[in-house]
Amino acid sequence: MKGTDELDELVVYGARGTAELLIADLQEARKGRVRLRALVDDVNNGFQHPRLGVPVISSLRRREDFPNVPVLVSMSDVAVRTRIAMQLSDEDATLATVSPVGPGALASHPQIGVGSFFFSGTRIGPNIRTGVGVQVLGTLVAHDVTIGDFSNIGADASVYGHVEIADHVNIAPSAIVGNGSPGKPLKIGSGAILGVGAVVTRDVPAGARMVGNPAMTTQEWKQLRKLLSESSN
Template identity: 30%
Template sequence: MSPMQLYICGAGGVGREALDTALAAALPVTAFLDDARAGEQVRGLPVLRPDEAAAGEYLVGIAAPAARARFALLLERRGLRPATLVHPRAAIAPETVLAAGCLVQANAYVSSSVTLGPHAQVHYNATIGHDTVLDARATVYPGANISGNVHLCAGATVGSNAVVLQGLTVGPDAFVGAGAVVTRDVPAGTTVVGAPARPLRPPTRD
């Protein structure tokens, strides 16, 4: 029986890191899918347009949650199924559930009784505390620390080396800047920065 085709959607930085994860897990990748780079070779693999993908599985290796949603819908309409990739050097504690399409990179730690929703991403060296919930397409960048019982709503992103304290909620499509320390709930669609984190205000006009 021929092996299942596995495609990585996106040939940029996160896509190549997804390839690293797949290779470490001994999962051969067929090709990248990327309209902008179709026809190229990346890391020895062909880059195809998404509409060239044959039946099989896919992982969206793109950081932007909205792009992840768009490509997941496109590929599932073509009959492909979402794969979940976990690096063998990541630690996943008991009673934790990973939905289809998740990416967990090297040296990430996901604690007990955590739920990772569809197409969520936990990047390298990030930590996720007990009883935390990441909704669909939530993203935790490298080195970020999510404390226990946190809720990252759909499309929320926590930047590199940021901290979200215990029991807080980061709303849908909110963005926590790199190095921020979140001490209160973050409203939907809000970007917060600093320690303690505060909403990023637009520049004032003279």
């Protein structure tokens, strides 16, 4: 899988709201220096985008017309972004990598994986490493944090210090992942889902779905609600 953060021009995979959000942020952060060439949508294409003024094309058309232009995969859905990025890699496409450029971010020298995107307003602390295809739209990634391949950190979410996030994790908007400690990081297992506004203060098993404050698995919340219902009768 190959990528670049030298983005004079760009094709964006996705033609809906998230794509427009990422494009607007990228253009503002880079002062309009990135030329958007096309949007890719394999379901609905063959027209000019009404707001962005560029063609919406199929992936086949991208390969024919823009084979050497870096591609930004905009989808927030972890499974969809993984599938498309792997498809593009098989086609030998170059994935666009967008490093953080917000206040203090560049001084931290984060290690950003191929095809990852950081929202320009995200504050980044020292010792941050990501795998490939990560999308970070959150408010804060504090320090000593690793983020696995194709994981997603939603808008206004915060990740504090000494945290290890495995592959294919989805952290929903406004969730908070609390601090681990040196030598004992807080761990979010592969494929876990943290719901909107969840407040995580302990390790999360692989594949778990966590909700609430403090965050519990959906099964634990069901059991708690059952106990509360029984106690009120």
